[in-house]
Amino acid sequence: MTESDLISRAKVAETIRALHINFGGRDMFPDEVKGAVLHMIGLIPSVATEPRWISVEERLPEDCGERVLVRLNDDCIVGHPRMDTDRLNRGMWVRYGDNVTHWMPLPEPPKDGGDEG
Numbered sequence: 001m002t003e004s005d006l007i008s009r010a011k012v013a014e015t016i017r018a019l020h021i022n023f024g025g026r027d028m029f030p031d032e033v034k035g036a037v038l039h040m041i042g043l044i045p046s047v048a049t050e051p052r053w054i055s056v057e058e059r060l061p062e063d064c065g066e067r068v069l070v071r072l073n074d075d076c077i078v079g080h081p082r083m084d085t086d087r088l089n090r091g092m093w094v095r096y097g098d099n100v101t102h103w104m105p106l107p108e109p110p111k112d113g114g115d116e117g
Contacts (some may be wrong), residue, residue, distance in 0.1 A: 053102040060102055063088045071102040 053071060061068050065087060072082040085106065086095045093100045 002062055051104045051107070052103050055102055056100055060088060060091075061105070063091060066106070068103045070100045072099045073095055073101045074099065088099060 009043045065085045066083040070084055070086045070093070072084070074082055084095070086100060086103075088094070
């Protein structure tokens with residue numbers, strides 16, 4: 001099983017909450033069904049919350065998608081990896097071409113919208 005095969009428990013719970021809201025908050029499921037659903041959610045393998053570097057040989061991000069953080073095959077200073085953002089367009093990295101060795105999704109922006117610090 002690969003990371004892309006895993007389903008986020010949070011996404012499943014969000015979908016169930018949306019169903020509840022769409023039915024006007026009415027209690028449409030018997031307690032036995034609710035218990036079974038909660039049990040099944042607990043059995044779903046959870047996607048790791050820690051971001052990890054993904055080798056470009058393992059898989060690539062979505063083509064023409066969002067920018068991702070990339071690790072390049074050259075160091076700015078010896079022992080300090082060079083990183084930046086880039087995106088794929090027609091299977092090629094727009095800014096760095098073949099110099100990208102690994103990538104990872106960018107983190108979500110702060111929810112409050114304010115400056116930190």
